[in-house]
Amino acid sequence: MRRSLSCLVVWLVVVGVANAMSPLKSGFAERDITPEIGMECPGGYGKAFHRVLHDPCKVRAAVFDDGEKRVAIVCVDALVIHRVLVHAARERIQTRCGIEAGAILIHATHSHSSGPTGMIYPGEYDHASPMVQDLAYRQSSTANLDYVQHVENQIVDCVVDADANREECTYSIGRGHEEQVAFNRRFFMANGITQTHPRPGNPDILGVAGPTDPEVGVIGVWDREGNLEGCIVNFVCHATTSPPGISANYIYFVEKVIRGTFGDDCVLVFLAGASGDVTQVDNMATQVARDPADSSRFVGGSVGAEAVKVLLREPRGDNANLAFQSKLLIIKRRPPSAERVARSHELVSQEPSAVGKTVWTFAKEIVLLDAKLKKEPEVEVEVQAIQIGPAVFLTDPAEFFCQFGLDIKARSHFPFTFPVSLANGCVGYVPTQEAFGKRGGGYETRLTSYSNLEITAGSQMVDAAIELASALSPGEIPKRSPAPPFRSSAWDYGSVSPELD
Template sequence: MYLSGALLLCGAVLHGQQAPSGKAFRAGAATSIISPKIGTSNNGNMQDVTIKSIHDETMARSIVLDDGDTRLAIVVSDLCMVSREILDVAKRRASEITKIPAANMLMSATHTHSAGTACGVFQSEPDSEYVKFLSERIADAVIRANHNLAPARIGWGVGNEPSQVFNRRWKMKPGTPIINPFGKEDQVKMNPGIGNPNLLEPSGPTDPELPILSIQTPAGQPIALLANYSLHYVGGVGAGEVSADYYGMFAERMKQMLSAEGQDPAFVAIMSNGTSGNINNVNFGGKLTAPAKPYEKMRAVANVVAAEAFKVYQNIKYQDWVSLSSVQKEITLGVRKPAADEVTRAKDIIAKAKKPVMTSMEEIYAKETMAMKDYPDQVKLILQAFRIGDLAITAIPCEVFVEIGLDIKKRSPFKPTFSISLANGYNGYLPTPEHHKLGGYETWRAKSSYLEVDASAKITESLFELLGKLKTVNP
């Protein structure tokens, strides 16, 4: 036992938990390649891109944890977003084989913009063969991690890396008109351009925290590492090339830094997306620099973030056993449907457009308006919370604004707490009601932004209810 009698006699403050007799902590990790076929669709842009080559393999990266009673699975896939349908099928298959309940599986997308399409957004639609392949391969990541279960210890820490995160929504100087594709005026501009003379100030904060969860063998050999950082993605790939973006490069870098290459079973590092709906890697208030070569910037970001992760890693204190629990809830939220006059305007714009590909922003959003006209009035979303000892993870199926994640961290009964976004499905951007008032890209009604204006308040309230339940399980 890690919590020795000697320590207890010394009166040390103990954060570890005593394993109930006969219970052992185990963990397993694995990856499963999910790279799409050449010639199929890549989403993440307003026009579809056809995949020409694979720069680096995209993967579903999985960790399974077992406290002797409860097993949890976390899978983070190199996808821009992934539909609930694909993940529900993956959970069913993984559950049948591993007996881990589907509600104990957290499955998310990293938000790399250079992967196979796994969800219909803008002018990209998933390839039906790829959808089937993905469900199987994401399930396989869990099944393989479960197969690798072995005695383990666990620990965590929280780093701080402010240099790679910037709020991308800016307020502009008075008198700077910001007209959106619906012909109306916004109060903020996304990606306003570096050195734009009309910049006033960013419209919100950033979250520089870098939580790290580390899992090792009892002898201290690395098994897996899960990180979480609130950065949308980096981008900058070769034309038509598939890449896991900085998420994949972070995973590789951690493997090198931990001297965990060539292990059997293989060490798995994972970078999950925090709450980065309005955060990117571009310092708009800074100076213009020479354009980077493909992959140069994402590698630089991965190296900086991995260096901070390594600093945290070296000070992690491990526990031989912690309790695990999960709670999940399905909630119903309203959809922002277009009004009759908005549909009429959209029809007029489409009638004049050159088809089939919509090219101008007005045309693209007119097409989105027509798609949203036929959307259901309400949608169901999965919200989930995992407890790992005194640490909590919340999972939200959206591109979550940073203010929401900061609020959850601040008010959560668990320290630390972090959120994994784009999890268990995809329901578009999640701005706060205040940001809806400001307008801007992330609020523009589309398949990538359609939840009711108060969605974030309802989601946060439900998540606190879930965290409260986890707290009463084992206070």
């Protein structure tokens, strides 16, 4: 019996060591999801339509395997990804290749020049009155269900292909710094409140009302021949540069710069951080702003160049422990007052030109929110942690304010912490509680059918993210081998006194 127990212990130790030392495997893939000309261009509260093509929109996926667990990280060139799509794609991926649903992160890059995956789903307001349905389906930005199904199919196929492409690899990890392309768009004003985009030269600006995060987080994955197979880049900036036409937005130029250095086979998985109040617009600029095409190239090229520097600089390792977990929160929506609902009904019964387009638009949003509350007074919010060695990706399904991302980084015990917004669903803007305070305000705090969670929602998500990260143990950071000891004389060519003649 003792001999059997001894053998079992030895076997467990050997297996444990083997698993701990299993070389990391990875696979990457991408798929095209470029919408058709004439489809809706989401990003506003009314309808707009694509008329030209600038560059393709894609799904990009990375799958990692440490010998025991697999995780998938997916980015979609889309404004938003709704929760129903996330559930459907995860279930199909798990059925087809066995990656657990909770190990799959699906992120929308928030490109404002992408296809119609949002804002409102057909059928979402079928429970409401005909007037409300007209406001929702014919007066608002709506998803195209055929296109949404296409996106779902491409997400599934992309992850399955990335999983099939797994090979032994090495990986590198690091951070860069790019502070010239992204700016907080909220400002304290002389009237005592905060304003979004007060515009350059406004004499009433007192100061910026929020931070930025210039960190460029990068994980590079290299095949055994030393070629860059793919990389993950994490950066904080709204994808609102919007070159003319259908586009992945500035992410297209991030990809071009990286591929220009490492080759066209490299797959970029781009993950936007907490950028709910951060855009490329410099409201303190003293010069004329770049046009959208040039702005896209400037932002994407700058971020891509910084990512290249990190990829070239950092050492590589060949094993990394993987882990994943999630927490579901149920968060209440903020209801408008009965008086405001009644007034909004009066306003939307008139022509927008009669009451003003902005007044009419946000009255419409209050009417839609009132109808939504009757069906869904609360919302399911998933916070997810995906670990790759010394790095952890901590998600939220929101246009998360930058301060929340900085708070997560400050409280995390991981050497590399990468917040990922608009992941695994979408609940709209989630501002800080200060934004709702005495000096608060601004576009992001507006109550709409899109953004309406209780004001403590952001803090709840931050706490949940840190709880998940705290339960995980960071892996070692890849390091270069130490230099050999000095064993010979100095370089003969350089060991010489000055020669003056």
